Amino acid sequence: MGRSDGVDSEAAMIALVDVNNFYVSCQRVFEPKLMGKPVVVLSNNDGCVVARSSEAKALGIKMAAPWHQLRDFAQQEGIIARSSNYALYADMSHRVMTILSRFSPNQEIYSIDECFLSFDGLLQDHTELAQDIRRTVLQWTGLPVCVGIAPTKTLAKLANHIAKKQAPFNGVCAWQQLNPNQQDAQMQALPVGDVWGIGRRISERMAQEGIHTIADLRASNADQIRQRHSIVVQRTVHELRGIPSIELEESTPDKQQILCSRSFGQEIYTEQELGEAISTYIARAAEKLRQQGSLAGSLAVFIRTNPFRPKDPQYSQHILVPLTQASDDTLLLTRAALWVLKRIYRTGFAYAKAGVMLCDLQPRTAVQGHLFLQTADPIKRAALNKVMDDINRQWGRGSIRVASAGFNHGWKMRQNTLSPYWTTRWADLPIVR
């Protein structure tokens, strides 16, 4: 197909597609007024900045900046803040991923806003195909995406980074269509910390070894890298040289642990309130567990005070308990979690955070029935849990719940600037005049 650059279209090619400033972009689809303005999205509890529009970045707002320190500056500069609206982001992500799945038979969803697509064997010019992807996602969902295309995942990530930062690329960078001099120049201009998987600690250590840019890392001795760092970093070096070393994982493997934890909107003191929070988290975690068809073999509960208030008395405790029988039953898991809480709870502390973790997950099918330990009719219980899931799916999370989850929820998240659930609740649909 009319390729003038001599690129072998049979060679393995991977595209990384990701949404620009995903959370902010989702907000803007339903609030067009936010276009062109500095916008930030805040974490759970409105604690810190988790997403920034390019205008907010230009004003020097840093990722994870605490919002309460920024308030005055934000007011002065007209920065608009929104609470995280995860229901909206999950729905928009689902739409984007489904659209992307039409462009390639092989897709690895890597995070809520990015996925790898295999371009192997696709005859169309890769840049044109990527531009088609951008146009389609933008038109169908209103979300802007950038695409990087390369023979390895690490290079595809790098190409995506370049596509995003350098306007002449118009949102698409096909690494193989750059000539070797251009490739070198790009790698020399970028710090090694911009490589996928090279975090701050590794890049600090590399600086001591004289590796500063991506070009330095690519030129380094791979065996030495393996000795000084790890086999994972060695793979990264190979990938930078165009040798595929990290495979495309088409189906995301089931989670090995399910964690559900939150900071509270305000400090809480009583065991009952903690129990309500923990019951709510268990319900959520157990729902996820059933969704992926797993059973939990053990369960952990943790509670802690606020370490950022050093003057307050501090307490933090967690216990992991094995379950006599692996289970996905909300009622049984709740009972176990409250039993653990009773053992770790101490009076006289202002608790700021609690969480539960379901561990030792195993596939539902692999589990042997326990002969002497049927606590309740398992078939009836399974039916009950299914009904709870169905009701909560149809009527909204928490419509039906265990009584220990409580009804007041004074500990719930602070979300002062939460936007409507525009795509997932009838009452929240956007209004048009």
Place this chain on the structure above:
Amino acid sequence: MSLHLHPPIPAALEAKSLYLPVMGVSVSAGFPSPAEDWAEERVDLNQRYVQHPEATFYFTVAGDSMVSSLAERSIPDGATLIVDRALSAKHDDIVVAVIDGDFTVKRLYCRGARLALIAENPVYPPIVLGEEQELSIWGVVTAWIARPR
């Protein structure tokens, strides 16, 4: 004055939710069910009204700007709009547009160089776009639902 319209993208999607067959699934031994051949899937609003699920969004209409004396063109206050972003807008489509950052539902007039958004209700004058104003089409209204009770 500028109009952002995109070329259409052909697409064939499978319907997302399907209901179970309603009739004739169990067969007694040796005797075929007389109803079996007539088994069908229950009709689903999505099949008829949603062409591109990933590109389909719902809006609630507020106000009477699209209320018309012609019943088939009238969109009452409170109606639910089904809006498809995958379609490119053409002349005489009902569209959700963004003008100066606000959503509006109007009929698109697009003839030659003339571009306007027309309310069905004659009380509201057509919105003719000035040189400085930017119109962007958010999506095309493919259906609306009103509740008589």
